[in-house]
Amino acid sequence: MAVKDYIRQRFFPHMWCPGCGHGTILNALLRAVETLGLKKQDIVMVSGIGCSARISGYVDFHSMHTLHGRALAFATGVKMSKPELNVIVPMGDGDALAIGGNHFIHAARRNIEMTAIVMNNRIYGMTGGQFSPLSAHGSMGTTAPYGNIDHDFDVVELATAAGATFVARTTTYHVHELSDFIAQAISHKGFSVLEVLSQCPTHYGRRNRVGGAVDILKTYKNNTVRIGSDKKQENPDLIERGVFVKKELSEYCREYDRLIAREHREAE
Amino acid sequence: MNKTPETTETSENIKFMQGNDVCAQGALYAGVEFFAGYPITPSTEIAEQMAMQLPKHGGKFMQMEDEISSLCAIIGASLTGHKVMTATSGPGFSLMQEALGYAVMAEIPCVIVNVMRGGPSTGLPTHVGQGDVNQARYGVHGDHAIIALTASNHQDIFRMTVEAFNFAETYRTPVILLLDEMTGHLREKVVLPEPGAIPLVKRLRTAVSNGVDYHPYLPREDGRLPMSDFGEHHRYNVTGLYHDMWGFPSEDPKIVYGLIRHLFDKIENNIHQIARFRKYYLKDADILLISYGAAARSALHLVENRRRRGEKLGLLELQTLWPFPGEIIREACRNVKFTIVVEMNMGQVLEQVRLSVDTPEKIFLANRIDGELITPTDIRNIKRVIQGKGI
Amino acid sequence: MKKKQYKGHKIERSWCKGCGICVEFCPKQVLELDAEGKVSVARPQDCICCKLCELRCPDLAIEVICTEPGTENGHE
Numbered sequence: 001m002a003v004k005d006y007i008r009q010r011f012f013p014h015m016w017c018p019g020c021g022h023g024t025i026l027n028a029l030l031r032a033v034e035t036l037g038l039k040k041q042d043i044v045m046v047s048g049i050g051c052s053a054r055i056s057g058y059v060d061f062h063s064m065h066t067l068h069g070r071a072l073a074f075a076t077g078v079k080m081s082k083p084e085l086n087v088i089v090p091m092g093d094g095d096a097l098a099i100g101g102n103h104f105i106h107a108a109r110r111n112i113e114m115t116a117i118v119m120n121n122r123i124y125g126m127t128g129g130q131f132s133p134l135s136a137h138g139s140m141g142t143t144a145p146y147g148n149i150d151h152d153f154d155v156v157e158l159a160t161a162a163g164a165t166f167v168a169r170t171t172t173y174h175v176h177e178l179s180d181f182i183a184q185a186i187s188h189k190g191f192s193v194l195e196v197l198s199q200c201p202t203h204y205g206r207r208n209r210v211g212g213a214v215d216i217l218k219t220y221k222n223n224t225v226r227i228g229s230d231k232k233q234e235n236p237d238l239i240e241r242g243v244f245v246k247k248e249l250s251e252y253c254r255e256y257d258r259l260i261a262r263e264h265r266e267a268e
Numbered sequence: 269m270n271k272t273p274e275t276t277e278t279s280e281n282i283k284f285m286q287g288n289d290v291c292a293q294g295a296l297y298a299g300v301e302f303f304a305g306y307p308i309t310p311s312t313e314i315a316e317q318m319a320m321q322l323p324k325h326g327g328k329f330m331q332m333e334d335e336i337s338s339l340c341a342i343i344g345a346s347l348t349g350h351k352v353m354t355a356t357s358g359p360g361f362s363l364m365q366e367a368l369g370y371a372v373m374a375e376i377p378c379v380i381v382n383v384m385r386g387g388p389s390t391g392l393p394t395h396v397g398q399g400d401v402n403q404a405r406y407g408v409h410g411d412h413a414i415i416a417l418t419a420s421n422h423q424d425i426f427r428m429t430v431e432a433f434n435f436a437e438t439y440r441t442p443v444i445l446l447l448d449e450m451t452g453h454l455r456e457k458v459v460l461p462e463p464g465a466i467p468l469v470k471r472l473r474t475a476v477s478n479g480v481d482y483h484p485y486l487p488r489e490d491g492r493l494p495m496s497d498f499g500e501h502h503r504y505n506v507t508g509l510y511h512d513m514w515g516f517p518s519e520d521p522k523i524v525y526g527l528i529r530h531l532f533d534k535i536e537n538n539i540h541q542i543a544r545f546r547k548y549y550l551k552d553a554d555i556l557l558i559s560y561g562a563a564a565r566s567a568l569h570l571v572e573n574r575r576r577r578g579e580k581l582g583l584l585e586l587q588t589l590w591p592f593p594g595e596i597i598r599e600a601c602r603n604v605k606f607t608i609v610v611e612m613n614m615g616q617v618l619e620q621v622r623l624s625v626d627t628p629e630k631i632f633l634a635n636r637i638d639g640e641l642i643t644p645t646d647i648r649n650i651k652r653v654i655q656g657k658g659i
Numbered sequence: 660m661k662k663k664q665y666k667g668h669k670i671e672r673s674w675c676k677g678c679g680i681c682v683e684f685c686p687k688q689v690l691e692l693d694a695e696g697k698v699s700v701a702r703p704q705d706c707i708c709c710k711l712c713e714l715r716c717p718d719l720a721i722e723v724i725c726t727e728p729g730t731e732n733g734h735e
Binding site: 060 | 301302304324326328330332334336337340341342345346347348349350352366367370498499500501503505506507508509516517
Binding site for chain 1: 671673674675676677678679680683684711714715716717718719720722
């Protein structure tokens with residue numbers, strides 16, 4: 001199957017702005033699904049609200065476009081009630097970590113087998129460029145016209161601390177890595193979190209004077225390094241990419257199945 | 269109280285339990301397969317029963333991080349083809365309004381139990397109050413229609429819980445079951461019906477075969493919308509946005525109009541199928557009481573007490589609160605001298621009753637809003653005031 | 660080792676939004692934006708079938724058709 005067989009072509013060209021990184025994430029996700037050989041009817045994509053959330057309408061899987069921040073909560077019900085489904089949950093940065101922060105840490109803590117993809121463009125795009133919990137201290141947004149005085153989350157550290165058993169980060173520049181990490185995250189037997197730095201040229205780029213899509217991609221190229229690179233020692237400001245956590249821990253749905261089996265044995 | 273057991277009483281099926289446990293039993297009878305909830309007084313026992321019973325019945329229970337995610341999770345589980353429920357109380361019900369609106373819009377069958385306590389805010393966690401009647405109807409932002417049921421005794425709590433599941437499946441909609449702290453925690457006799465004694469409505473699934481265009485949001489001639497489980501061959505979209513018959517977002521005015529009309533009509537046009545009520549001594553009544561839930565217990569007590577003294581009191585006990593059964597109310601009020609609405613709030617059902625009748629000046633309120641159960645004496649005193657007698 | 664053989668670019672013009680990512684990051688400067696601001700294949704002879712343009716395209720508008728070594732027909 002070609003990548004185009006996994007999308008609802010009638011909705012293209014998509015609604016994202018020129019150069020928006022979210023399209024590249026969709027692109028890589030379809031390749032990951034193709035590589036894994038997953039059947040379309042075995043995948044449920046659950047998204048929240050925002051630019052990122054529109055991704056679920058474009059894929060030819062079972063799709064749910066839900067409420068702002070609540071995608072993981074809806075997805076938890078889908079997965080728990082039908083564990084054989086592959087559940088993929090793409091979220092925006094505000095979606096996943098501001099309004100959805102509580103659902104995010106608890107899904108990680110439960111270790112329920114789902115793939116959370118944080119499409120991090122460091123801004124609320126759909127509402128026109130407000131700062132998010134992943135906007136850097138000092139960055140500009142329409143609601144931070146004098147510079148952001150909030151401090152941002154580190155998604156990798158947060159997900160790790162919350163108990164996610166697979167945690168990775170990459171960017172929309174590193175496309176081979178991107179589809180590889182998505183494939184690894186989907187295959188992981190537990191809760192997986194993948195942060196993808198994704199450019200928003202329209203709002204973040206313009207407001208923070210970092211240029212257009214091409215310029216932001218260049219910063220991803222120049223300002224990130226693979227985990228363990230010596231360059232990070234020399235320049236601590238570099239952002240690390242790679243798989244930070246990959247561990248085994250009893251998975252929530254399987255744990256519940258064991259509980260049911262145990263109860264049935266005792267009842268007999 | 270006057271009850272109609274659905275089945276013969278035997279030593280096996282007669283139980284003495286609290287109302288919350290009866291609700292859980294009713295849900296299991298109806299075939300609940302997935303429950304997600306968050307502890308909150310006075311509804312917690314329902315979650316505890318579900319945690320205990322569901323694994324034994326092959327179902328699943330989840331304790332979520334809050335009430336928001338609880339309702340979201342059961343909506344997700346409903347889409348994979350399961351019968352689902354959550355239970356909460358005031359503050360939790362407030363948190364659920366967002367996802368409740370989603371379930372209305374996306375037409376997801378699910379049951380939401382709200383064991384009402386005193387409000388607003390955290391209010392009176394362990395006391396009775398019926399202040400959530402209007403919230404059940406209007407808590408969700410945006411125009412919509414909703415089904416909300418209630419019950420006054422354990423036999424009816426069982427029955428109405430099953431009905432809630434049946435309505436959810438029939439009309440592809442969330443159904444709210446408003447119980448009271450008082451009945452939730454009261455222990456009394458209940459006769460558990462035998463399997464089959466109460467008919468159950470199964471999930472209506474599409475007969476459209478693989479490869480043929482399936483429209484998850486195109487009603488059949490009878491108004492029902494066959495579903496397809498996530499994981500089956502039909503792949504469609506579910507959204508809280510206005511959407512076309514495939515479930516994809518649309519802002520086309522014709523589609524928007526059609527959908528909002530459909531969401532109203534599927535409930536308001538079936539008001540007679542949805543209306544559940546009990547009539548006590550209505551035939552010759554010249555004074556009518558209208559009540560529901562725990563308050564109806566005191567109303568019935570007063571009616572039976574006064575009947576023994578020759579006074580012609582009658583009671584209309586509402587079990588369907590929304591859609592509001594205005595025609596039934598209007599009919600019942602027509603030939604009486606006056607009507608007293610008995611409830612434990614500032615007159616939420618009173619207002620609806622006044623809107624339903626020709627002579628609203630003959631509708632009075634007997635209420636109690638101090639966290640205590642309204643008593644037969646409270647109602648009698650109001651009656652005497654209306655009649656111009658001293659208390 | 661035999662190299663992949665380039666057969667052509669398949670471009671969905673109506674999907675392309677002209678962001679220029681493919682043009683900028685093509686290692687062989689094969690692509691350009693045309694007068695309408697859409698991607699066009701200016702130097703096909705230089706394409707090395709790395710497919711980075713296809714993979715990075717946010718609009719899913721590019722497909723590079725190459726034959727795998729040892730096969731006759733185009734392979735996606």
